[in-house]
Amino acid sequence: MKILVVGSGGREHALAWKLAQNPKIEEIFVAPGNGGTALENKVTNIRIKATDLKELADFAKANGVALTVVGPEDPLAAGIVDYFQEHGLRVFGPCKAAAQIEASKAFAKEMMVAAGIPTAFYREFTDFEAANAYVHEKGAPIVIKADGLAAGKGVTVAFTLTEAEAALKEIFIDNIFGDAGSKVVVEEFLDGEEASYLAFSDGETVLPMVSSQDHKAVYDGDKGPNTGGMGAYSPAPVVTDEIFDFATQKIAYPLINEFKKRGIKYVGIIYAGLMITADGVKVLEFNARFGDPETQPVLTRLNSDLLEIFEACIDGRLHEIKADWSAEPAVCVVMASGGYPKDYEKGYEINGIADADRIAGVKVFHAGTETIDKKTVNTGGRVLGVTARGKDLGETIERAYEAVEKIYWTNAHFRKDIGAKALRRLKK
Template sequence: MKVLVIGSGGREHALSWKIAQSSLVEKVFVAPGNGGTAIEEKCENVDIKADDFNSLLKFAKNNNIDLTVVGPEDPLAKGIVDIFEENNLKIFGPKKAAAMIEASKAFAKNVMIKAGIPTAYYAEFSDFESAKFYVEEKGAPIVVKADGLAAGKGVTVAKTIDEAIKALEEIFIEKVFGESGNKVVIEEFLEGEEASYLAFTDGNVILPLVSSQDHKPIYDNDEGPNTGGMGAYSPAPVVTKDIFDFTTEKIAKPLINELANRGIKYKGIIYAGLMITENGPKVLEFNCRFGDPETQPVLYKMKSDIVPIILAAVDEQLKDASVEWYDDATVCVVLASGGYPKSYKKGYEITGINDAKNIDGIKVFHAGTKFENGKIITNGGRVLGVTGRASNLHEAIEKTYSAVKQIHFKDMHYRNDIGQKALRR
């Protein structure tokens, strides 16, 4: 088989690496890919942007691509799956109508309420004054979300009313998120610990992956602004077997059933961002694709060949599929550019990746990197995802951080506490 992976981040490197391990696959093309996919075995970068649908379609046809796997949310929300399917090409991911669960937070909340999925109470607004009045009336802490896609950065957990109003000003007046901020969703603040639930679905059957936990804020102890994610580990002990099963039965299944009632078949990955509260799990958000950086530790923990599972989801045969896992724990620490998630510089040489990779049980996934003149250089906010696997979480954390210390680039920044929440349990 020849496979095309769309995207350029750490998630896409992890997917390409995992897909390339399959005995069914002879070649993986990554569009546009990054410095890691450029040198990954069986992989080849293709210089086509993830939103250039015409060129992607042409490439898939001209190169007899047997399967396309979409990494990021943006092409899914813009309908790449619809276009490929209309051209009789096999593609993994939800169609445009189904991807609305991530592309519009208001749509997702409406689906949750109708389906009886536990979530925070909320209100939606299309203008600054009404939203400001609501925030002043409700008080803080409170959560302000840009309705549309904002690369994981459109959410403000405001500890004060002033902070919430500042977030509203950024969305409505300064237009920081452009069109994505034409509407906001304001939610009650939920107390608890966050976790990520990922599952394959073919629109009928749910096949869950292992639990994981992301770390969104930029600094240790969850301080500072939210990012796309500074690290993750799997499994997440906060997700007990009861919580895991509850999420499958009372969150994932009602989601696909409610969408089906609306004439929308959801095929692909369901990602539920959960808050584990005193009253059980509540959904913070749904995403229509693999999480980033959760994909890195989750796929590093996966024993099974991923390709038959993806094909089963596309062909609506997931009832016959299963997935095996290593008993080990996995940890991913993101190395970011100084200044991220705000402005940062690119183009710095990265050294020490090979020294890190030589540590047993370590895999370095590339995100914002470029392979240039035989060197790997920084090319984004989140640069690398150093991922380690060991028999327990404590060892996995130690191993991963010892690998992190081998790597250097100018203004490199990372959190020092990835996985500590789990150890405290």
């Protein structure tokens, strides 16, 4: 059996690594892949862009690909699932209409209101003056979101009116997000602790994954601008059993049922960014795919076969599946290029990855890497996801950072407090 994984990040490396554990799978193609996917057993990188739908479909047909798994949001929003299905190809992910839950924050908010899903109060704007006037009327703190896809960087939590106005100017006047910033969602600020809820869906049944927590800010203590994610751990102690069940019954199921009312079957991954406040759980955002870097620690804990779950989703028999998860926690520390999420330099040789991988319970997932002249170099903002599993959270964090310390390249940057919030909560 041959599988195609679409994407090039740490999430796609983790997906390929997990799928390769199935003995029925003889070959996995990753398009375009990265320096780490190329080193995995059974895996071959294919130089096709994740958004080149025709070339991907042609490749899948020509090479007898039995299933395509779509990792990133851009091809989903472009309609890769619809395109593949129209060409008789089996594919895992939500259709273009369903992927709007991530592609448009305004659409997501409208869906939440219609489905009765708890979320922050918001307003939509298409010009700077009106948005700025509203922000000054409401005051800070306040949240500014570019409506479209912005690689996880389109959200600003503004703690002052100056920060809010600057964010609006970047989107509307400087046009840093292009068409993704043609509309802006301005939300009330929610005070609490964030967590990630991920689940599989076949359009009728929801199968939750284990809880996790991402760290979006670039610096320790959740300071600095938002990134695509600087690290994650699973489970997240802030997500109690009660909160977990609430997310399934009052968020995930209402979402797929609202889609059903609109004639849309939601097949794929549901990702809900949760804010756990003193007034209860509210949804910050929805994504239509696996989170990155949450996928790395979450899949590290999955004992069940991932292919079986994907196929059950596509075939509408997810109710038959019971996923088995390890009780051991997992932690992923993202190592990034210095300067990320703004300008950074590429092409530095990375040393020590093999030494880190030799530590028991550690797996280094690649994201922004490439092999050039037999050397691994950094080619992106987020470069590696150093992931560890251990007996308890404290030991797992130590193991992850032991591995991080073995890896070096010029201007490498990483947060030193991944998992610290969880440890504090466990000690209470």
